[in-house]
Amino acid sequence: MSTMILTLPSLVFLAAHAFRLGSPGGAGFWLAVGVLAIAPVPWKSWALAGLLGFGAWLWGDIALALVQQRLALGLPWMRLTAILAAVTLLCLVAALMNFREAYRYGRPGSLVQGLAFLLTVVGLAIARQKTSFDILLLDRFFPTGGWVVVILLGWYAAWVAGKMLKPEDSAKWRRRVWAIFSAVFFLQLFLGLLGYERFLMSGKLHLPIPALIAAGPLYRGEGFFMIILFTVTLILVGPAWCSHLCYIGAWDNWAAMGKKRAGTLPGWTKVARWLLCLTVLAAATLLGRSGQPLSLAIALAATFGVTGVVIMLTWSRRSGVMTHCTTYCPMGLLANIFGKINPWRVRIASGCCKCGLCTRVCRYGALAVPDIEAGRAGLSCSLCGDCIAGCPHGHLHYRFPGLGQATARSAFIVVIVALHAIFLGVARL
Numbered sequence: 001m002s003t004m005i006l007t008l009p010s011l012v013f014l015a016a017h018a019f020r021l022g023s024p025g026g027a028g029f030w031l032a033v034g035v036l037a038i039a040p041v042p043w044k045s046w047a048l049a050g051l052l053g054f055g056a057w058l059w060g061d062i063a064l065a066l067v068q069q070r071l072a073l074g075l076p077w078m079r080l081t082a083i084l085a086a087v088t089l090l091c092l093v094a095a096l097m098n099f100r101e102a103y104r105y106g107r108p109g110s111l112v113q114g115l116a117f118l119l120t121v122v123g124l125a126i127a128r129q130k131t132s133f134d135i136l137l138l139d140r141f142f143p144t145g146g147w148v149v150v151i152l153l154g155w156y157a158a159w160v161a162g163k164m165l166k167p168e169d170s171a172k173w174r175r176r177v178w179a180i181f182s183a184v185f186f187l188q189l190f191l192g193l194l195g196y197e198r199f200l201m202s203g204k205l206h207l208p209i210p211a212l213i214a215a216g217p218l219y220r221g222e223g224f225f226m227i228i229l230f231t232v233t234l235i236l237v238g239p240a241w242c243s244h245l246c247y248i249g250a251w252d253n254w255a256a257m258g259k260k261r262a263g264t265l266p267g268w269t270k271v272a273r274w275l276l277c278l279t280v281l282a283a284a285t286l287l288g289r290s291g292q293p294l295s296l297a298i299a300l301a302a303t304f305g306v307t308g309v310v311i312m313l314t315w316s317r318r319s320g321v322m323t324h325c326t327t328y329c330p331m332g333l334l335a336n337i338f339g340k341i342n343p344w345r346v347r348i349a350s351g352c353c354k355c356g357l358c359t360r361v362c363r364y365g366a367l368a369v370p371d372i373e374a375g376r377a378g379l380s381c382s383l384c385g386d387c388i389a390g391c392p393h394g395h396l397h398y399r400f401p402g403l404g405q406a407t408a409r410s411a412f413i414v415v416i417v418a419l420h421a422i423f424l425g426v427a428r429l
Helices: 002-020 024-038 044-073 078-105 110-130 137-141 146-164 167-193 212-220 225-245 249-256 268-289 294-319 323-328 330-341 357-361 369-374 386-390 405-426
Strands: 345-348 396-399
Touching: 002 024, 002 044, 002 078, 024 044, 024 146, 044 078, 044 110, 078 110, 110 146, 110 405, 137 146, 146 167, 146 405, 167 225, 167 249, 167 386, 167 405, 212 225, 212 268, 212 294, 212 330, 225 249, 225 330, 225 405, 249 294, 249 323, 268 294, 268 323, 268 330, 294 323, 323 330, 357 369, 357 386, 386 396, 396 405
Parallel strands: none
Antiparallel strands: 345 396
């Protein structure tokens, strides 16, 4: 009760400050945090500790700026300092008390959910503040309304993290939230096609083909936003882009799930994916350097994209393996190769009985017999974690240097869920 007595006034003061600055959305953000404070969710103390800690820093920064301003103008400053110092102290004490409650009484998994919430909020706040346009959709309809999106997506990230915590449920929930991301992405594209340009990131239409993330800049010599975003995800979560964040990959996963058990692809597909990747990148470069018309590039890209969908509906569905992602898509190979800069790995324990159950659930073809014998997933592994959920013996796990198995998995969930929620808010064409 004493924690709540300090927490709620601190949040009201922060909301009032945001409203005074002309940001009703910012005020809504802090009031929504107040709703979180009284909500019966186990992870709220971690979230409140982080947000109130930021609030204390914010008040301190405001106090310093105003005091310096008054000193420069020769105005009284003692009373102002006392008031802002009291508000800062109130916020700081509330943050510390929430941290104490979280540390002492937090339930298992609450830290994971709280961190997913905070990482999502911080990521979206930075994206909102640093971009030169309204990257959050609600800002385009209601100025400062993006702050409401920030808090709602933070709450959503904590919810998803909670669902992903149980290994036996993680594969199911990964597929569900991945499908949600893809549906939201293409709904915004559909609305853009209908003429509602505010649902598009730039107001200009682009083909929703993953290969164009790399091929587009090579052709145009500009437009590197998506390749930068792709690179950042590789640094943070390696090839997990392909199993959690790709708007098309969810389609291939749905198609492959049409067969109960994953099969195998012919050996020549491993060579074919290299040839396809090099061909696409070389063609984009040559088309751009030779000055070919944009209409030709669009036609070739559209044909490539439609062919990929056909592969999903036929080959992926028959084989049970995500053939589009593991053989046809250049970005899949680039993610597998350059994702190695990230230390996240799926490893097979030495006590593995080689029952082959993981092979049947891996839709990326990364756990063939040679991979199991080697004790690690193959190149096409996207860190989806389905094999971990599908191993009844507990012999598969995430590995990260310096972390135990359980901690590594929890840390991975925090980062990948936060990225999913952030992408849900910002990813559109």
